[in-house]
Every structure is written in C-alpha cells, then in structure tokens.
Amino acid sequence: MVFRSGSTAPEPPETTLQATEGGSPSVGVSPAMILLLATWVGLVAGWLDLGLMVVERRLIRGEFYRLGEHFVWLIPLGVAVLMLVPGTVLALIAGLRRGGVRPGMALGLLAFVGFLDICARLPLSVWASLVLSAGVAVQSARLAGARRRATLGLVRRTTPWLVGVLLAVMLAKIGGRAWSEHRATAALPPPPEDARNVLLIVWDTVRAGNLSLYGYGRPTTPNLERFAGRGVRFDLAFATSSWTLPSHASLFTGRWPYELGVGWTTPLRPGVPTLAEYLGSRGYDTAGFVANLDYCSRETGLDRGFAHYEDYPIGLYETFTRYVGLGHRTDLLGWACILERLAEGASGRPLELKPRSREHAKRGAEVDREFLDWLSWQQGRRRPFFAFLNYNDAHTPYEPPESSAPGFGLRPVTCRDRLTLRHWAGLEKAKLARNDVRMASDAYDDCISYLDRRLGVLLDELGRRGVLDDTLVIVASDHGEHLGDHLLFFHGCSLYRQVVQVPLVIVDPQGQAAGRVVAEPVSLRDVPATIVDVLGLNLEAPFPGRSLARLWGEDSGGARPSAEPLLMETDKPIVLMNQGREPAAKGPMKSLVAGGMHYIRSGDGSEELYSLRSDPQERVNLSGAPAAGGILQQFRAGLVTMIRKK
Template sequence: MFIFILSLFLAGFLNERCHAASSDKNFNIVLITIDTLRVDHLSCYGYKRNTSPNIDKIAEKGIIFKNAIAPSSWTAPSMASLFTSVYPINHGVIHGLGYKINKNKQEVFSDELVTLAEVLQYGYTTFGVASNLHLSEKFGFARGFDYFKCLSFLPAPPVNEAIYQWEDEIKKSNKFFLWVHYFDPHYRYKARSPWIEQYTSQALTRKLNLSKKSWFELSKLIPKFKEDPQALSNLVALYDSEINYVDSHVGELIRKFELDNNALIIITSDHGEGFLEHGQLGHGNNLYQETIHIPLIVKLPNSIKKEIVKKYVNLVDIMPTILHILDVNPPEQTLGKAFLEKKGSLFWLKKKLLRKDGVEYNFSELDVISILKTIITAEWKYLYNYKNETEQLYNIKSDPLELHNLVDKNTKQCNKLK
C-alpha cells in the first residue's frame, strides 16, 4: 500500500491564443491512453529516438502539455481519476487486481460518481476498448459505454481489431466517443521489428531473458542492470521499440476512421516507467518524475497549429476540459479544472488555471507497504516517506531529473511545502 498527497499549486497564465476555429459541436471525441508511456521517450517531446512519428503528426496540429502529472504511478487509480475527475481517495479504486491478500478489497469506484462516458452518452455513441484487466467491467470502467471490451493484457493489434468490429456502428453514429487504452509499452517488453534493429541487436535483447521474470519479479532484476549498463541500455531499447510499435497502431487507427479531420483527439498515459534513475525499475513504487510525469497532447477539431504549454495540468482536468468545450456543466463531484475554453466560435487556451488541492490516498499494484507524500509546485517538489521519516526536496525547474536532494540546504522551502 502506498499513501501520498499530491498537491499542485498552479497560479499563472497560459498563453491566451486562439487555437481552433469551430463552434460546431458535431465532432467526435477520441481519447487514447497508452499504458506506461514516459513523456521523455516521445520524439515530439524531444527524445533522441524517433519513437512516435504518428503521435508526432497529431502533436504538430495540437497542444503539447509539457508538465502533465498523473494522480498515481499505476493504472487503476490514475484512470479512475481521469474518468471521474476526482482523486483516488475520492473514487476509492486503490488496490485493483494487485491486492491479492483480500480480494474483497479490489474496489469498484462508487456508483455515486458520474463518469465521463456516462455524461457523453447523452449525446454520443460511446465505444471503449481497454487492454488492461485493471480497467475491466469488474472495476466499473465499462460504465457509460454503449460498446465496451476489456482484452486482458493484449498488445495493440487485437485492440484495433476489436474497434474495427464496430466499424459499421461507429460510422453510423451521429457522433461518437471512442476510448482506447493500449497496453504496450508495459513490461514485459518485446523486441519489435523493424525498430529494435535501429536501437540494438535482437541477440543482445534475448540475453536479457525477460520472459522468465514476471512484472511482480521485476525488482529482482535491479542488481543485474545496476552492474551492467549495456544490459540496461538494451532494456530501454526494448521499451522504445514497444513505443514505436504502439505508435504505428495509433496511426493505423487514426487513418482507418479519418480521425484527424473533425475530432477532438486526446493522447495521454496513466503513468511512466523507471529505469534505475532512482534505483528502481517499473512503476507503482515511487513518486519520482519518471513515473508520474506523463505526455498530454490535445488536438482540437480542425486545428492546424501547434502550441506548447508549460503550466502544470493533471489527468483529473481532462473530464472538465472536454465538457467545457461542449458547453456541458461537469458533475458536482468534479475536482479538476478545465484548461481550455470556448469564446464564440473559437477555442482558446484558458487564461488562468488556479489549483490548491491537498489529496491523500492509498494505492498498490505490488502488495508492498509504503507511505509517501509529495507536493509539487511549478519550481519545487517535496517528498516525504512516513515509514522511515525521510524527506527529499528538488528544484524540478533546474533539476528535472531529481538528482540533487536539497532538503538540508533549503529548510525554509521544505517548511513551506510540508
């Protein structure tokens, strides 16, 4: 079990510039969530490898949010927060399938919470495909969907095929909302051709023997990768080839339904992934930036211009943003803030985005006990471990990789954030 407080103090101005011209609400909405996708491993975010050419095409006509934060570092709580615009302490999806000690604690989020799909169902035909069992009907993620499938932990091709089976229904829809959750590039990483050959050799990746280690045993590989930088490099190469792989299927889906024309497209992730930046592999076990800093790309209908936004936003902001664009009042439960608004016939980046939240919640994917708190501002990040009573303080503006703990050098700032 993990406990943390995630607070964002966002005061300031987004650039107040026109981004899209369309007052017509007759557009489709496409939400693409990609599991375990690190923001700094996408080429549209400046990564050295060309991992995401299809996503890049969307980004070239969209808004790239440089500082999007996930409300958890693993899937179920993050996605429940996205669909309800409340934090895990509010929606109650904490343990998911990871809680094996007492299966009665595998939570479904409350019936009192209205989901994004339930709101959109009044004007849209709703379709959802999720390739992650944590996002199944059992936990409430099918609520509000006219058509829904959960495909265990399958790779991208069956996900697209499931959507293609609804092709007639999608094309007959006056308006549709489509949610797609791809499992790739989640561990266990596979060597995806032809991209892996651009990054390393198949022979070297086979030596990693990942097929013998499940997700729950990933921590056992840490000593091996600490001792062998080349092996770690090959592990990252596998991960990057998986990003290329899922990106190719995102592109295929976009082209199949011509979604790049008249659709609101949102591409994001549930969390990131660690590669020993702070001594850990995977996710769900810490609150460092590599696991909670995620991509967020928003392409508005008929948009042709790229914008870059550096202010902080959160997955809980997605639901109110979509509803604000549609001139629909969000449910009373909503804790997120819309980051876009419509003025007349134009969409604009919202001028002011203020947030002062303090949210405490539990989450677990590994049945490991840990108690953590983090507070993030535009410049500072404070972490506290209740179990061993240790503090960390980072200037994430000058030290985005969180390499230099300033807790002993800046007690004044620590005290401000406690």
C-alpha cells in the first residue's frame, strides 16, 4: 500500500495489538528479568506472609509472636531469598534455552512457590495448599501471557519500591536497637567504688534430683560440684513456678507470680522494678543472653532493664526454618530421614543428617560465645556488669549436643529415635515402648552433663581473663521436669517437687562462705534481695523477700526468725502434654512449702500433702491422714493470707 505524504499509518487492527501486547509465544524473557520477577513475587508473598502471621498469632490466637524483634523485615526478606532459588534455576534455563522462558511460564512457576508459602500460614492440608497454589499459578501464567508488557512494566516499576520499603524497615529496626543500646549505656551513672560483677546463670528445665551435686547416681555435674565448694549450696531450693516465664519473672523482681501478671500468653506487667533496672541505675552494664526463645525473649518483658539483650539469632538457616512460613511448616527432620534412607540404599553406607530443632536454635556454646564477645567490649569500659545467661539445652526434645561425648545410657541412634525425641512433647507417652522413655531420660542426663561441661569451660575462661575473682556467681534453674514420675512428662503441668525443686549455688568472690550447705527450704524469689545485699546496694532496693545471705553469715548457726512459706504457682497450660492427665488441666494450681511439708492445691480444690524429708519423690499423699486436718487448715489459711497481701 502507498501512503500519501503527511499522512499517518492506520492503526493496526485490535488483534494485532493484542498479539503485540502479549508478545510472540516463542519470545521469552531474559535471565535478568526472571530474577527481577522472582524478587518481586518473593517480596509480595513475603509481605502477605508477614501480615497473615500477625493476624494468626495476635488477632486469632492472641499469643506471643515467638519470633525475634526483626521479624518485620526477616520474613519478607527470607521469602524473597527463597524465591530466588527457583528464579535462579529458571534464569539458567532461559540463558541456555534458545528462545528463553516465556513470561507466563516463569510467573506461573514463581507464583506457585510464593503462594505455597502463603498457604503455610493457613489452616490447610498439604494437598489443599498444593491445589490452591496450582490454581493461582495457572491464573498468573494466563495473565502474564495475555498482558506481557503490562505485567513486566508493573514489575519494573514496583520492585524498587518494595525493596526500598524493606531496606527502610530493616535499617529502622537495626539502627533503632543500636541507638537504644547506645543511649542506655551512655546515660549510666558512675558505679560504686569497688563494685563487684554479677553473673546469673540459669539452666532451663534442670531439676535438682538429676544432679550429682545432690547425690544423683550418675556424675552429671562434676564441674558444678567443684565450683559449689567455693560457695554455698542450697539443698532445698524451690522455683516459684513449674515453667519458664513466671519463674524468671520472680527471679528478676523478687515477687510471686500472681503479683506480676505473667501467663502463657501475657508478658511481665509494666512498672514492676527488675534487677537489671536497679543495677543499671547504680552504674552497672547490663546484658542478657538467652536460649529459651519462647519464654525468655524480649516480648515476654524479661529484657526490661538490660541495655544489651540477645535472644533470637539471625542467620540464613534460622530465617528459613523459623521466619519463612513454608520453612516453619516443613518437618525438616522427616525429610532428613527420607534422604538418609535413600542415601543408605544407594551407597550402602549410613548417613546421618541432624537438622537443628527450633527449640535448640541456640546451644550453650553459642550463649557462651555471645557473652564472651560482649564481655570483651565491656571490659574496656571499667564498669561492673550484671550478665544473665539462660541455657536451654536440657529442654525437650532432649537432643544431646555432643554425640561424641560419653553418655549415660541409651542414645538416639536411628532416625526413628530422633523423631521420637523431636516430637516428644506431643506424643502420648503411655503408648510408648519402655526403651523410648528410658532413652528420653538418659538423653536428658546427657544434656545436663553438657551444660556442666560448658560451665567448666566458661568458668575457666573467666578465670583466665581475671574476671571470676571479682564476680558474684549464681547458678540455678527456673524449673524441673517430669520424666514419668506421677505418670507425667514435661513441665508446667503440676507443682510436684520434680518440677519445682531446682539447683541453687551462690559463690561470693570473697569466699567467706566456701563449702557452706544450707539445708532449709528457700525460694528463688529471694535471689534479687540476696544480690543487692551481698553487693551492699540494698538501701532503698525495691525487692521484697529476704536476703539468703542470712543463712550463711557468721551468725547463721543461731536462732532465726520463722521462715515465710514458699509459694509456687502454675496456670492451666495452653496445650496439654499429658492428654489431660496433668493436675493443671483442672485449672490454676498453688502450693506452699512450710514446716517440713509440701502442700498442693489443684484447680478443682483437691489437696495433697507430702513430707519434705521422708518422701522426696512425693509418693505418699498424707492429706487423708487423720492427723493432717490441722496442718491442712494452716496451709489453707496461709495461702489466703499470702494472696491477700497483694
């Protein structure tokens, strides 16, 4: 056709425009464009993943996030990085394949993986998630194929904004934390002259009965035994609760759990003075390093007063297994077992893959490293420090951290063994083989032994640095553990001695009470009052309770005032680990120790009474004895009196 001068070409027909918009089916997108698509899909899916997580945890379930404070940027970043894995594969194919990869196919495959991650936050089965994600993938592929130019244009325009928002949130969180710590340390007043350091070590979930320090048949704690010879050992120390948060809250405030507002889904109540706050106001550098990420993290309120606090680790493995929805839902140990069997069948050689459980994201060695790294910085400041170290290695699923170290009995050998321990908390123990229960108990002892070895290494290093001789050291546990006694397992489910009697060792650097043993019952609630008393800082200290130093002082052999009853509490757990057999399933429980007896009252009003000295395993309930009526009445009245003090 010939066109006249000055005239314009006629508009192509609509079908031609659509063909141009959609592009030729044989023309693919470049590898760079595929990587951009993967980033875009990952960020969009990541922000949706974050939003669903917030809605599910806080608005629907009303509980802690159980993620570090950086989850607001780690989740979208993690999903974006996850999407780059299939994106890189597609980009390689596009680079090698003539004609590349069509945009519809690329976007469809990426959308499938991205939406599968979103589905992991929904209460859907695996098959439902796969079908739903496949449907989204097909529709995305059709859209990209029909409107190629518009789709790719949208990706090019919005990706920089998505990346910019992510970087802004990341820098705000990291910078805000660094600035907060700088302000806290810069505002410290001068410390007292000749002030001593304080190191509070808590072995999470370690019951006193399994420590050779207290006569256990296995040599689980030789290092703690040697260290206790330099200070005071308490033979009847009791936590204020049988699970982590209320026990730690009492340990930091000197108050009973009912005064603190803590619960399975509620943090420490604001306004209650903490030990870290008080020592910080006296010029101490304060730092916490915790391995129990569920109930010692910042969101529980236990970080209050600590200028430096390390809870959730930030790393590639941790991001994919804890923060990204798809990784959080995936049972890595189950897949590892499948790979082990396939590899062994192919090669004839055993292969052990041991993915770390979320419960043990931080082992004792990592807690030590974090503390020592901080201490290297702190020692140049010429200030006393208060450091809190929480170790979680003895908690379920009882994974012995050092398989090469000598053990005390059965150990997880097969993949089935490891799966049994990994899912221990949710298994019906009554249906397990006897050897499985024995293996869990033996592994628990192995974990305690590991904690003891770590303690020895840490104390040696502190001694080498010249720190130990100027540091008040307290070693304790927050609660114990049921290992089949009373037909119970786990903790937080009762107030029997197995879950409330804990180790307690206090070593004063002045060594005035070396080798002393305190036989009378004491409560961890008195630890804050004890610390400020030993440091000479008890004037106007806000901590109730009485200093335990009265029990090892020079006049400790004389008459002492009558001891206040020791209170212990626990609420009904969110999840019943014993399928309803646990006493706490009936409602909140309280117990008192006084006069050589242990009194327990369950939520349904039923009562139990045990002798501390003659019945350490609490096998004989004396509440029905004819002579117990008066004792029970005294305990009832004492419990009412203590609660009314609030």
